[in-house]
Amino acid sequence: MSIASTTNHAPPALSVRVDGAPAAGCVPSPPPGLSYRRLTQLARAIVPEWRGTPIYPVLTSEGAPIAFCPIGTWGYCGPHLDVTLHPWLQAGRRWRDRGIAFWLDDVAIIKAAREACGDHDDLHATISRQWVAAVACHEMAHAVVDNFAARLDDVTPAFETFARTVTAGWCLKALPELPASYFGHEAPFIRVLLHLLHRASIYLGYRVPPAMAFRSDAYGLSSIWSYSAAIDDEPARMAGLPFSTITSTPPPAAFAKLWADDMARHEKERHEEQ
Numbered sequence: 001m002s003i004a005s006t007t008n009h010a011p012p013a014l015s016v017r018v019d020g021a022p023a024a025g026c027v028p029s030p031p032p033g034l035s036y037r038r039l040t041q042l043a044r045a046i047v048p049e050w051r052g053t054p055i056y057p058v059l060t061s062e063g064a065p066i067a068f069c070p071i072g073t074w075g076y077c078g079p080h081l082d083v084t085l086h087p088w089l090q091a092g093r094r095w096r097d098r099g100i101a102f103w104l105d106d107v108a109i110i111k112a113a114r115e116a117c118g119d120h121d122d123l124h125a126t127i128s129r130q131w132v133a134a135v136a137c138h139e140m141a142h143a144v145v146d147n148f149a150a151r152l153d154d155v156t157p158a159f160e161t162f163a164r165t166v167t168a169g170w171c172l173k174a175l176p177e178l179p180a181s182y183f184g185h186e187a188p189f190i191r192v193l194l195h196l197l198h199r200a201s202i203y204l205g206y207r208v209p210p211a212m213a214f215r216s217d218a219y220g221l222s223s224i225w226s227y228s229a230a231i232d233d234e235p236a237r238m239a240g241l242p243f244s245t246i247t248s249t250p251p252p253a254a255f256a257k258l259w260a261d262d263m264a265r266h267e268k269e270r271h272e273e274q
């Protein structure tokens, strides 16, 4: 399917950093963060439902049009982000068809990792890769839970303009105007996220820590480590299954109880505030 281009947000060129094999006798550190190619491979590897679907990781390091990135966030996604960014993806010769798009401010993440690691270059490379992978898993969890893959209807140029207007308007909102607390990060989201983090750790060959993917304190919830303990070995037991199968089964009882306890606490706090 093709969609008429309507904007001039074209990057000069989308450079794909290929994770090539090191030359003999020389083992250079890989660049910090994760490349578009690696993130695409990761998404296909850990979400079986997406294997025939285009995946579009959108990286600020590649000059993605900042007007469509919410202020102050490290990642976000939406069911029409691919449509919103269609002209930019097409200019970079990446557009294939409707697909799953998620935005990562890898420049900000890599900068934060540098501030945390100081001059330790190897540690910086490791932490920044983990952090980018973790934020990518967070955004992918939204796309899985909200089933973006089932919402890839054909779009018209008029719809593309609408999607861009809505996205740009939303991105201009300051964070305090956005829904607060755990909205959008309920138990099904946390469950899917923990599965994705487990799969990503295996696929990438290094741990993708839950705490890098989920700010429990910002959402007023129990620690992600508590949820990780409560879900127990479910991610390992269901590692090869599609998410539609996983989400059609109840989560472990301890996981469900932890969420119920969090909601009861929120309810109590609401009453006390009134």
Ligand SMILES: [Zn+2]
Pocket (backbone or CB within 6 Å): 138, 142, 184, 185
């Ligand atoms: Zn989120």
